[in-house]
Amino acid sequence: MTAAGRETAHDSECDLLVVGGGINGAGVARDAAGRGLCVVLCEKDDLASHTSSASTKLIHGGLRYLEYYEFALVRKALIEREVLLRSAPHIMWPLRFVMPHVAGQRPALLIRAGLFLYDFLAKRELLPASCGIDLRCHVAGRALKPEFKRGFVYSDGWVDDARLVLLNAMDACRKGATIKTRTACTALRREADCWYATLRGADGKETVVRARCVVNAAGPWTASLLGMALPQRRSQTLRLIKGSHIVVKRIFEHDHAYIFQHRDGRIVFAIPYERDFTLIGTTDLDYRGDANKVAIDASEIAYLCDLVSQYFTAPVKPEDVVWTYAGVRPLVEDSAQDAKAVTRDYRFEVDQQGAPLISIFGGKITTFRKLAEDAVDLVGKALGNRHPGWTAKACLPGGDLYGDTPQNCAVLRYEEWRNKLLDQYDWLPRVLVARYARAYGTRIHTLLSGRVKLEDMGAELEPGLYVAEVEYLCRYEWAVTAEDILWRRSKLGLHAPAGAEGRLDAWLAAYVAADSASPAKPPCGSPGDGA
Structure with missing residues (x-):
């Protein structure tokens, strides 16, 4: 196919393309998918691999912002604080x-x-x-x-900021969104009522996605993506x-x-x-x-x-x-x-000279859900989708400790729930069950499905890291490298002995090779059913 032909062809269509796999992008993808929109999210690296895994890891109103008279921001964040804790x-x-x-x-x-x-x-x-x-x-x-x-x-x-991003992406995926990690948006051009985005995967293969709307959630690269899409327009600066x-x-x-x-x-x-x-x-x-x-x-x-x-x-x-x-x-x-x-509040820049482009500027992790809701309200208005926001009353994956809807008791009685898990999975070390409970919530049952003794967990690849967990992370959470597993899906890297990353990367390479050769197994890095 000629270069010109490649530019006009498209491999898939969607209502919304979200560029950026940090907390804002994942939150937008989740909210939009839950409102019935066809969503594709692309992230050039791993999910949460930049700003969203480098926070102080607090859900907070921002006490010090009161000194700068940011009362509206603090109030919004304080409201969200308890919404998120319950979810x-x-x-x-x-x-x-x-x-x-x-x-x-x-x-x-x-x-x-x-x-x-x-x-x-x-x-x-x-x-x-x-x-x-x-x-x-x-x-x-x-x-x-x-x-x-x-x-x-x-x-x-x-x-756990990185896992918060993962849970939003998982929820988006199980509501129908397509999540493309290690996939960069290398070109973005508008043709009347749609956008054509060229996406390049880690293997160098390019695909073109046709989208009715684009949300630019590229974080530190927001201005760069906006400049690529609308080179003649002057935008806000980051x-x-x-x-x-x-x-x-x-x-x-x-x-x-x-x-x-x-x-x-x-x-x-x-x-x-x-x-x-x-x-x-x-x-x-x-x-x-x-x-x-x-x-x-x-x-x-x-x-x-x-x-x-x-x-x-x-x-x-x-x-x-x-x-x-x-x-x-x-x-x-x-x-x-x-x-x-500098203000931590967020703003949107909306361009509707044709297919809409919504760029996100600013924001903080505590207000991501509200930011996503506001952004998808704009998307819905532009695309004629009248479904209201829904995430304020929905649990994130694994958060349904006491039912499908967020409950105060899930926060206040967390230890009671965890102690039941310690009894249920008494064949595992207690410290391991406690870590699984914190990391995976109710999805611990998916991780441990069909396993009844320690030998069923497979080899202990590094202290406290068994094959069963690694396979779960590859299948359901887009993990590809040792860094993904040791530093974002977990912080086991802090406890691991020297050389752990190299050994785990070698094991993953062999696992991916075997995975690719076996049609009976779901592809490594795909969330699969039930994610």
């Missing part, structure tokens, strides 16, 4: 934060007023209110220097803000997190992480480098270590760091001079 209580849960008071920084009365506002900007059913504490007799005070005598405690939520995190061995034994203030106005969190570790972050720096190669630098590591060492009795040193990660947040360019003051 996936296995990968999200309430977390209490301790804020030591520092003399000479924000006055105690101002902090108390801010926390009061934070408590009452939106209705709370799951999370307790804030309060003042005496750190000299509170469990959280033991790890702190003795000069910190007074503090405050408030509530927010924790989330301000890329780098946030970096460090992970160290566990500093404290309790289950509270800390929020620390700094003289420069920034705040940094120290959070219990993966049982044996403490997660510390984040920085806020303008970023102008390659969005594909974002990494923490030595000055950021030193900054985070220095800041938390001002609070903890035991200093944190750069040599204590066992892992780091960094990502860029694609925020709406505004007049803020300081990176930390």
Whole structure:
């Protein structure tokens, strides 16, 4: 076929093409598929492989945004906080934060007023209110220097950010969406009432998708994709803000997190992480480098270590760091001079000079569901789809612990549900069942279907990682590489011995070869039935 002929042919048609497999793209695909639209999502790398797996992993209103008078954003996020907790209580849960008071920084009365506002900007059913504490007799005070005598405690939520993206993609898939990972959109052109998108897979094969509408959810690449689609149009610009995190061995034994203030106005969190570790972050720096190669630098590591060492009795040193990660947040360019003051709210740019193109600018992980709902409302209006939003009252895959609809009891009685699993699967190590419960929720029954003894799990490829889980991740969650499995589908990479990635990649290569040769097995990387 000639090049010209290749450009005019198309391999598939859809109502909506979503470009970008981060949290916004996956959320849009899920919402749209649930409203009956034919959806294709393409992501140039793995799902959640960039910004959406590099967050501080919080479901929160954003306490510090109150200082910038972003009351509407904070209220929207606080409302979403409990909606999300109910929808996936296995990968999200309430977390209490301790804020030591520092003399000479924000006055105690101002902090108390801010926390009061934070408590009452939106209705709370799951999370307790804030309060003042005496750190000299509170469990959280033991790890702190003795000069910190007074503090405050408030509530927010924790989330496994990468798995949140996966669950949205899985739900989109089981509602009929096509999810194409490792598939880049290399060309996008409009012809009257449709878009022609050229998609290139990891094998170099190109296909053309004809779409009635496109949602540009490309994150840090949103402006680039918009420029490719509409080269003559000037659009909003993105301000890329780098946030970096460090992970160290566990500093404290309790289950509270800390929020620390700094003289420069920034705040940094120290959070219990993966049982044996403490997660510390984040920085806020303008970023102008390659969005594909974002990494923490030595000055950021030193900054985070220095800041938390001002609070903890035991200093944190750069040599204590066992892992780091960094990502860029694609925020709406505004007049803020300081990176930390740039708004985290989202905006849409809609072009309807022919087939509609909706580009997403900004946003934060806590408001992704509302962002997706608003975006699909725009899509529905443009395409004549009148189905209303539905995701506020729907569980994500695995989140139906106590029924098909989100329930408060799923959050409040999670441990009761988990303990029943420990009894049901008593032939497995308890720590493994507990991890499966957190990662997969009710889908643990799919993972363990037909297995009744440890030998049925297959070989233990790395500590705590059995063939059964790897096969599940390949079949239902688009896992292809060891990095996908060890660092996004799980954080087992933190616990694995040296060389684990190489060994697992070698096993996966052999598995894919056998998988491809066997027509009886579903293709590796495809979600298959029941996803």
